[in-house]
Amino acid sequence: MQAGTETSYKEMTVDKAKWIYQKMQEIRQFENAVHEIFEKGEIPGFVHLYAGEEAVAVGVCAHLTDDDKITSTHRGHGHCIAKGCDLDGMMAEIFGRATGLCKGKGGSMHIADVSKGMLGANGIVGAGLPLAIGAGLTAKVKKTDNVAVCFFGDGASNHGTFHEAVNMAAIWKLPVIFVCENNGFGEASTFDYAAAADRISDFAKVYKIAGDTVDGRDLMAVYEAAGKAVDRARKGEGPTILECLTYRDYGHFEGDTQTYKDKEVQEKAIAEDDCILRFQNAVKNTKLLTDEEISAIDSQVQDAVAHAIQFSEDSPFPDRSETTTDVYVSY
Amino acid sequence: MSVKMSYSEAINDAVRQAMRKDENVILIGEDVAGGAEVDHLQDQGAWGGVFGVTKGIVEEFGRDRVIDTPIAEAGYMGAAVSAAATGLRPIAELMFNDFIGSCLDEVMNQAAKFHYMFGGKAKVPLTIRTIDGAGFNAAAQHSQSLYAIFTHIPGLKVVVPSNPYDMKGLLLQAIFDDDPVIVFEDKTLYSMKGEVGEGFYTIPFGKAEIKRKGSDLTIVGIGKQVFTAMKAADQLAKKGFEAEVIDPRTLSPLDEGTIIESVKKTGRLIIVDEAYPRCSAATDIAAIVGDKAFDYLDAPIKRVTAPHSPVPFSPALEKIYMPSPEKILAAFQTMVGDRVFTTV
Numbered sequence: 256m257q258a259g260t261e262t263s264y265k266e267m268t269v270d271k272a273k274w275i276y277q278k279m280q281e282i283r284q285f286e287n288a289v290h291e292i293f294e295k296g297e298i299p300g301f302v303h304l305y306a307g308e309e310a311v312a313v314g315v316c317a318h319l320t321d322d323d324k325i326t327s328t329h330r331g332h333g334h335c336i337a338k339g340c341d342l343d344g345m346m347a348e349i350f351g352r353a354t355g356l357c358k359g360k361g362g363s364m365h366i367a368d369v370s371k372g373m374l375g376a377n378g379i380v381g382a383g384l385p386l387a388i389g390a391g392l393t394a395k396v397k398k399t400d401n402v403a404v405c406f407f408g409d410g411a412s413n414h415g416t417f418h419e420a421v422n423m424a425a426i427w428k429l430p431v432i433f434v435c436e437n438n439g440f441g442e443a444s445t446f447d448y449a450a451a452a453d454r455i456s457d458f459a460k461v462y463k464i465a466g467d468t469v470d471g472r473d474l475m476a477v478y479e480a481a482g483k484a485v486d487r488a489r490k491g492e493g494p495t496i497l498e499c500l501t502y503r504d505y506g507h508f509e510g511d512t513q514t515y516k517d518k519e520v521q522e523k524a525i526a527e528d529d530c531i532l533r534f535q536n537a538v539k540n541t542k543l544l545t546d547e548e549i550s551a552i553d554s555q556v557q558d559a560v561a562h563a564i565q566f567s568e569d570s571p572f573p574d575r576s577e578t579t580t581d582v583y584v585s586y
Numbered sequence: 587m588s589v590k591m592s593y594s595e596a597i598n599d600a601v602r603q604a605m606r607k608d609e610n611v612i613l614i615g616e617d618v619a620g621g622a623e624v625d626h627l628q629d630q631g632a633w634g635g636v637f638g639v640t641k642g643i644v645e646e647f648g649r650d651r652v653i654d655t656p657i658a659e660a661g662y663m664g665a666a667v668s669a670a671a672t673g674l675r676p677i678a679e680l681m682f683n684d685f686i687g688s689c690l691d692e693v694m695n696q697a698a699k700f701h702y703m704f705g706g707k708a709k710v711p712l713t714i715r716t717i718d719g720a721g722f723n724a725a726a727q728h729s730q731s732l733y734a735i736f737t738h739i740p741g742l743k744v745v746v747p748s749n750p751y752d753m754k755g756l757l758l759q760a761i762f763d764d765d766p767v768i769v770f771e772d773k774t775l776y777s778m779k780g781e782v783g784e785g786f787y788t789i790p791f792g793k794a795e796i797k798r799k800g801s802d803l804t805i806v807g808i809g810k811q812v813f814t815a816m817k818a819a820d821q822l823a824k825k826g827f828e829a830e831v832i833d834p835r836t837l838s839p840l841d842e843g844t845i846i847e848s849v850k851k852t853g854r855l856i857i858v859d860e861a862y863p864r865c866s867a868a869t870d871i872a873a874i875v876g877d878k879a880f881d882y883l884d885a886p887i888k889r890v891t892a893p894h895s896p897v898p899f900s901p902a903l904e905k906i907y908m909p910s911p912e913k914i915l916a917a918f919q920t921m922v923g924d925r926v927f928t929t930v
Contacts, residue, residue, distance in 0.1 A: 324672055358705035365703040374671060375704060379695050385664020386696065392665055393672040396612060396650060419661025426656070581706035582740050584764035586792075586839050 263475045264541035272543045273552065275317055275474060279309040279531050280556040282333045285342060286505070288560050289332070289349060293509045299351050302363045305333030307472075307504030310530035311436050312337035314477030315404055315497075318485040324372045324390035325404045326383030328436075329364050330503075331376025334406050338373045340366065346563035352570035359573045360581065380441075381414030383407055384433070388420045391429035391494075402430040402488040410441025412455045421496065425462040430488035432481065433496045436471065438503040443515040456498040464494050471499030472530040475537065502528070587784045588751075594639045594776040596750035597715070600757040601640060601677060603786045605647050608675060611761060614653040614666055615679030615715075619644035622654035636681060637717070637776055663689035663714075667697045670712040670766070677761060680716040683732045683770065697766040698741030712767070713760045719772035719810060720860055720897045720908060729897035729904075731809065731861040736768050737837040737870065743767040743791060744838040748812040750780035752835055755789030762788070772810045792839035796848070800828035803918060804848040804855045807833060808867055811858040811909055818858075818914035827918070837867050845871065846879045853884035854921050858909050863891040885921035890914050 264272075286306040292298050305312070308330075316325070316337035327334040335345055340356060348355030349363045356368050367375035374390065377383050387405030394401040411417055412435060424431045435455040439446050452458065459466020465487060469476040477499055484495035502524040506513040513521075538544040591599065604611045613619075618640045620633020627633075634641025644652040655662035659680065666678035680686065686693065693714065700708045720729040737744045743765055747753035753771070760767035797812060798819050807815035812833045819829035830848050834841055849855050855875055859868035868889040875887060890909045898904050 324668075326668070356705065357703060357707070360705050361703040365699075367700075367704040367708060369671070369704065369708045374668065375700065375708070377696075379691055382664065382691060382696060385661045385692060386668035386671075388661070389665035389668025389670075390672045392653075393669045393674050396669075396674060397610075416660050416664065419656070419658035420664070423656060423658065423661050423665065427653075581702045583743070584701060584709050586743075586765075 261541060263479055264537055264543055267543060269543060271317065272538050273548065275313050275478070276534060276538065276544065276549065277552050277556060278313045278337050279474070279534065280552060281342065281559065282306070282309045282312065282336045283531055284556050284560045285336060285346070285563070286332060288564060290505060290509060292564070298349055300362050302349070302509040303330040303507065304505040304509065305330050307524070307530070308436055308438060308501045309333055310474040310477050310534070311434065311471045311499045311501055312406065314474050315432070315434050315481040317478055318482050319372065319402070319404065321370070321372050322399070322401045323403065324374055324387070324401065325406060326374050326387045326390070327376045327406050328383060328408055328411070329376060329378055329380070330408070331366060332363070335366050335368070335373055335376065339371045340368045340373055342559055342563040343566040344368070347567040347570050350567040350570070351572065352567055353573040353577070354566070354570040358577060360577065381407070381411040381416040384411065384416040384420035387431050387433070388424045388429055391424060391431040392427070394430050395427065400489045402432060402485055404432045404434055406434050406436060408441060409435060409437040409439070409446045409450060409455060413441070413450055421458060421462050421464070421494070424494040425464045428491065428493040430491070431494040432484045432488055433494060434481070435496065435498040436501055437498055438501050440503060440507065440515070442507045454498060456496050459496040464496065466496040466498070468498040468500065471501030472528050472533060474530055474534045588781040589784055590779055591750055591782045592776065593750045593753055593771070593778045593780070594637065596754040596782045597639050597757060597771065598641065598643065599782070600754045600761070601643055602646060604677070604758060604761040605643070605651065607786065610673060611675045611677065612651045612653060612669070613640060613643060613677045613679070614655060614662055616655055616657055616681050618679050619649060619652040619654045622649065635679065637773065639771070639776065640679070659685055659689035660692055663692040664696065666712055667692050667710055670697070670710045671700055671708050675711045675761060677713045677715060680714055682728050683716040683718045684727050684730050686732060686735070693736070693742070693766070694739055698739050701765070702741060709764045710766045711764045713757070714766070714768045715757070716768060716770060717773045718770045719774050720892070720904060721774045723899060723901055723904060725899040726896035731770070733768070733770050733837055734861055734866045734870070737867060738865070741766065742838060743836065745769045745791070745836050746809040747835065748775070748807070748809055748833050750778065750782045752789060752795070754782050755787050756791070756835065758786065759788040759791060763791070770809060775810055789835070791836045792841050794832050794834045794841035794844040796830060796844065797833050798829065798831040800830035801852055802827040802854065803829040804845070804852045805829050805831045805914065806845055806855070806857045806871055807831060808837070808857070808859045808861070811860055814909050814911055815858050815914065818911035821911055821915060822918065840871070842874055842878070846875060849875055849879045850882045853882055855883070856888045856890060856914055856917050858890045858914060860892050860909055862894055863889060864894055866891060888917040888921060890917050
């Protein structure tokens with residue numbers, strides 16, 4: 256397993272480090288806010304929080320443009336933020352308001368912004384895998400150098416769509432990066448129980464493509480491995496499976512009692528192995544960012560999240576006529 | 587100008603017309619080119635699908651746009667959905683509609699939902715071509731007519747062409763439509779010849795065709811059951827009853843107006859559908875007419891369908907299983923009463 260090196264931090268630009276830190280903070284503070292508001296009963300429906308896994312979404316999306324596409328999961332807020340979705344529009348969507356990114360018709364599990372290359376969070380485990388190869392196919396047929404990234408969980412690696420999609424991406428050499436967020440749990444069942452394989456990246460060998468497993472709580476490890484994978488994909492050298500070992504700080508869904516988790520492991524992961532704390536320490540040690548710069552970003556993000564909440568609370572619910580609009584483009 | 591060609595050739599022609607018109611149109615599915623990576627098939631002789639419907643298309647457009655997939659329906663159907671959402675106009679072939687079990691999520695939860703779930707900001711201009719229909723002794727897993735499943739799902743359009751002319755025009759309409767459309771190709775119609783328009787033309791969705799005028803009975807025939815309905819109408823005419831036969835051509839959208847206007851005139855309705863009877867297109871049309879034209883009905887609406895059982899293999903059983911002119915006549919007899927029918 257590879258880890259990020261000190262040299263890598265020295266090669267990173269200040270602007271890139273700031274962007275990465277800001278996005279990780281946006282995800283963390285956004286998710287913490289959603290957690291609190293959900294507990295108060297002000298958010299309808301199901302919510303699955305991404306906190307703890309920020310280094311994966313941000314480390315990968317740091318290499319992408321708006322023309323690159325990503326597919327996501329039910330735990331999609333982090334992918335949306337990392338891909339550049341608007342915080343106000345996202346929060347309003349989660350609140351079910353008319354000003355949401357999807358006019359309040361999708362909700363937490365279906366936030367999308369195609370203009371940003373975000374093809375939607377997805378309520379079906381494993382569904383994003385074939386969708387990602389479709390975006391890769393478009394890039395190949397249209398002869399662009401765009402790539403598609405599929406974020407999926409360790410749970411989805413047991414799904415048939417994983418194998419169908421990876422096989423097809425491999426035989427067609429599609430510009431797709433399969434990013435597995437292995438957080439150790441598929442809902443409540445552990446990875447060790449549900450998967451016969453030791454490592455998801457082991458399948459890369461079977462399908463004869465590139466594969467790697469990295470410490471997914473180490474931003475730089477993800478960033479470097481993803482950079483190589485995206486580069487390969489853009490050059491037409493085919494797909495990669497990038498497995499990122501991470502941890503889900505909250506439960507499967509909000510309201511989950513998490514009785515299946517080892518409390519000691521969880522406390523240790525959050526206290527000692529947090530991806531944001533690790534990134535903070537690394538950028539400070541390597542003098543990439545100062546304490547002041549970090550604090551400035553922290554408070555800027557705090558304001559942005561507060562604004563998103565206020566914006567959502569002030570926004571109207573969709574008009575009843577919206578129930579039956581957008582079913583078809585024309586009918 | 588028109589030209590005589592088969593239902594199968596009409597499909598082939600429509601796909602070529604579309605691919606010539608727009609380079610974003612691709613054809614993807616299991617052996618749609620037929621024999622990828624088989625050296626002697628690169629230029630000619632490739633299958634073109636199990637029934638040879640897309641034969642020759644790879645020779646004109648090449649393998650970048652005519653893509654043989656592994657036998658992995660969820661994988662390639664999902665890819666087609668997303669390719670559609672990201673700028674292509676894929677025609678995905680699902681070899682038999684019975685295989686939808688392997689990729690229903692991609693059609694039902696992805697293709698059908700994107701436009702709505704994403705607040706109208708995404709569109710999925712995907713056409714799924716799939717084979718349906720009994721009468722081929724293909725047994726229970728290759729003979730079903732599953733259009734009702736898709737008609738049930740908002741966000742999908744469902745097309746059931748009954749003849750070569752309609753097939754070409756409706757398929758071209760489907761390919762250039764911005765919503766996901768499923769076009770059902772009845773395998774027993776592939777060799778059927780008919781006059782087809784030359785060049786590019788489309789037939790709008792939601793416009794039924796009145797195949798035969800009549801004032802005593804309305805018969806709605808779905809897909810190839812239009813022909814069973816026509817045969818029954820001929821036999822009824824000999825007994826002095828004129829049936830109006832309607833081909834809805836698309837089940838979603840459904841041309842309710844044409845059916846209801848006809849029933850208002852005839853007062854009687856039989857729907858002929860070879861699919862299973864429960865929660866079917868026939869049942870749906872019966873419910874719509876019962877709801878919107880009840881006062882005009884002189885008799886209960888009758889459905890002539892398959893029984894509620896899988897399609898049997900044995901030719902002897904499959905023949906019994908299918909709707910027939912005799913079954914339509916028997917249904918009509920119950921609507922008009924023995925006295926009226928037998929005195930003619």
